Amino acid sequence: MEDMPYAEWLGFARASWSRYGMPESVVDLGCGTGSLSIPLARSGFHVYGIDLSADMLAIARSKWDESPQASVRPRVGTIRWLQQDMRSWELAEPVDTVISFCDCLNYLTEKEDIEAAFQATFAALRSGGSFLFDMHPPKQLIRYAEEQPFVLDERDIAYIWTCDFEESRCQIEHNLTIFARDRNAKFDRFEETHLQRAYDPDWIEAALRRAGFSTVDRFADFELKAASSSSERLFFAAIK
Known part of the structure; x- marks a missing residue:
């Protein structure tokens, strides 16, 4: 963010x-x-x-x-x-x-x-x-679906972000797998799902x-x- x-x-x-x-x-x-x-x-x-x-x-x-x-x-x-x-x-x-x-x-x-x-x-x-x-x-959710997947790869955090788009409802599901480095230099993995409709x-x-x-x-x-x-x-x- x-x-x-x-x-x-x-x-x-x-x-x-x-x-x-x-x-x-x-x-x-x-x-x-x-x-x-x-x-x-x-x-x-x-x-x-x-x-x-x-x-x-x-x-x-x-x-x-x-x-x-x-x-x-x-x-x-x-x-x-x-x-x-x-x-x-x-x-x-x-x-x-x-x-x-x-x-x-x-x-x-x-x-x-x-x-x-x-x-x-x-x-x-x-x-x-x-x-x-x-x-x-609506066009923005369509653009997300067309341009996915999104990837971030930095020293302390990385993610893979994919989208599933339901055209009939103009609804999108964002699926994120996030890897964050902890204080011991190990990476924790988190899963997040965000559902939005236009x-x-x-x-x-x-x-x-x-x-x-x-x-x-x-x-x-x-x-x-x-x-x-x-x-x-x-x-x-x-x-x-």
């Missing part, structure tokens, strides 16, 4: 907030190990990091606890870590904005799960609040409107520019 464009996701969020309204409270939905939640809190936002994985949240908490203290920075916000399912998450008070980046929503592989996540998010936002997220379009962007927009969002804008590739058939990553901004 070291090459993931976290700075670009944060840049897209800030550009969007400049357009739709600057928030005070932010939900990072599918926050993982906090790579977006923590810099947002460091810059003064009040953040809720929500994820289904207890292991991910444990790492996120550790990273936040080890981050620079408030005395080092003039403005430091807060983080509350919550283990919840993005299809049914909720908070006691409405929030200003929800973000869900790094194609988190592609991991919901049934349409009813996407609809449920949109409905839960709409319910948790204040009036005028924004929901910002990105998704792989959806027609028009259907995603319609589902957002069914959930109640009054404005839905579609962008691409980390910029506030209109999406096109050549876009590699789609971004949506939905306003309650």
